[in-house]
Amino acid sequence: MTECDPKAMKKAAAEKAVDEYVKDGMTVGLGTGSTAYFAIMRVAELVKQGYRLKCVATSQQTEDIAVENGIEVVDINDVDYIDVTIDGADEVDPKLNLIKGLGGALLREKIVAAATQMEVIVVDESKIVESLGVKTSLPVEVCRFGHVRTAYGLKLQGCEPVLRMKGGEPFVSDGGNYIYDCKFPQIDKPFFLQSAIDTIPGVVECGLFLNMAAAAVVAHKDGTVTEMKC
Numbered sequence: 001m002t003e004c005d006p007k008a009m010k011k012a013a014a015e016k017a018v019d020e021y022v023k024d025g026m027t028v029g030l031g032t033g034s035t036a037y038f039a040i041m042r043v044a045e046l047v048k049q050g051y052r053l054k055c056v057a058t059s060q061q062t063e064d065i066a067v068e069n070g071i072e073v074v075d076i077n078d079v080d081y082i083d084v085t086i087d088g089a090d091e092v093d094p095k096l097n098l099i100k101g102l103g104g105a106l107l108r109e110k111i112v113a114a115a116t117q118m119e120v121i122v123v124d125e126s127k128i129v130e131s132l133g134v135k136t137s138l139p140v141e142v143c144r145f146g147h148v149r150t151a152y153g154l155k156l157q158g159c160e161p162v163l164r165m166k167g168g169e170p171f172v173s174d175g176g177n178y179i180y181d182c183k184f185p186q187i188d189k190p191f192f193l194q195s196a197i198d199t200i201p202g203v204v205e206c207g208l209f210l211n212m213a214a215a216a217v218v219a220h221k222d223g224t225v226t227e228m229k230c
């Protein structure tokens with residue numbers, strides 16, 4: 001059996017999620033990243049077919065792609081709630097708790113997820129883990145002011161925080177903040193860790209998305225797509 005390449009897997013998961021969850025007349029949250037990209041393109045196809053959709057973007061990059069492809073993007077402040085959001089993730093555990101933010105969009109993604117009735121995650125099977133933190137670092141968005149002190153507070157939680165760089169300069173998020181990528185050996189107690197991180201002065205948002213996802217659509221190397229639900 002031929003194995004699907006990573007791009008084909010992302011496309012398969014994203015298209016299945018849009019086809020299953022996005023209905024005419026909905027307000028839809030558009031995620032950020034290389035997997036969510038295929039969901040945005042599928043939403044654009046639905047709009048061309050005549051679906052009346054209002055969309056909320058989780059990043060400037062996503063908004064640009066959506067607008068270029070004929071999708072109506074509205075301000076999150078102008079909607080009461082979002083029916084469904086289709087977004088990617090960096091790790092997904094068996095309870096659908098997530099690590100997100102390797103693409104730098106965690107803050108807007110979390111605000112959009114919190115306003116969403118049905119948060120649907122699209123990933124390939126490599127993102128499924130038994131325990132969060134085993135594969136990737138946990139991104140934490142922090143204020144630029146005093147960021148070295150904030151990083152010290154993060155280090156006290158048992159990780160090695162590394163300031164994210166881009167082109168020789170610190171990476172700056174859509175919110176104008178820095179991001180520290182925090183490698184933990186493993187995150188055994190994600191709810192405790194999130195509470196502890198959230199109390200550190202200077203932390204804007206952390207990339208743990210706990211009890212937020214309702215379903216994960218997972219593409220596999222053998223070409224199949226399965227679904228995890230809470």
Ligand SMILES: O=C[C@H](O)[C@H](O)[C@H](O)COP(=O)(O)O
Pocket residue numbers: 031032033034035036087088089090100101102103104105106109
């Ligand atoms: O900040 C970025 C987001 O959380 C992405 O959804 C996440 O990093 C997954 O991105 P990708 O689908 O490109 O692996």
